[in-house]
Amino acid sequence: TQLLEQSPQFLSIQEGENLTVYCNSSSVFSSLQWYRQEPGEGPVLLVTVVTGGEVKKLKRLTFQFGDARKDSSLHITAAQPGDTGLYLCAGAQWGSQGNLIFGKGTKLSVKP
C-alpha cells in the first residue's frame, strides 16, 4: 500500500507556465519533506514543513502542509527548464523508526 500518493505522475509544460504537484495520504505525518532528483543523482532536499497549515516559499516554489498534516502541495510559478526533474514528497511519522516514507514522485519536464 502506497501511503503517500503523488499526482500527477508526469507533467510536461512550456516555460513560463505555472503548475501544482500534490501529495496526499490518509495517514498523519509529523513532518513532510520535498526533494528534487535529477537523472543519475540522489534526491536533494528542497524544504521541510512541520506545522499544519504551514506555507514556505523558496524563490518561485511555494510549499504548503495541510491543516490535518495529511497532505501537501508544491506550486511552481513561471516554470523554467532548470526546474525539470523528479519531485518527491516524503513523510515522517511519530513513533516510527525514523525512516521517511516516499511517494512515487512527479516527473516534471519544462520545455523552452
Add this chain to the structure above:
Amino acid sequence: DAGVTQSPTHLIKTRGQHVTLRCSPISGHKSVSWYQQVLGQGPQFIFQYYEKEERGRGNFPDRFSARQFPNYSSELNVNALLLGDSALYLCASSSTAQRGSYNSPLHFGNGTRLTVT
C-alpha cells in the same frame, strides 16, 4: 566539503551472487540510512544506523544486512541476489538520528546502480 560518497557507481551481478555497497557520510554526520529506489518508484527505506547501532529496519528480507564502522562509513550487503533486487541503492547521512517526531535533513549520495541478470 565532500558530500555523501557511494561506491561503486554501477554494478552488474548474476542471480544468486552476493554484493557489498559502500557509503561514506558527510564529515561529522553520525547517522547513515539506506534506501532502495526501483525504476519509476520513490525510495524505500532499508536500514538506519546511528553511532554504529541499527536504529531502524524496513520491510526487506534477511538477505539484506548492513553495518556501520567506527568512522561512520557504512556497508550494505545483499546475499542471494534476485532479479528484483535491480535498483538504485541510495545512502543518506544526517547529523542526528532520524526519529519519528523530528528528522534532521537527509543528505543523499548519487547512489549505486545495481543490475542483476
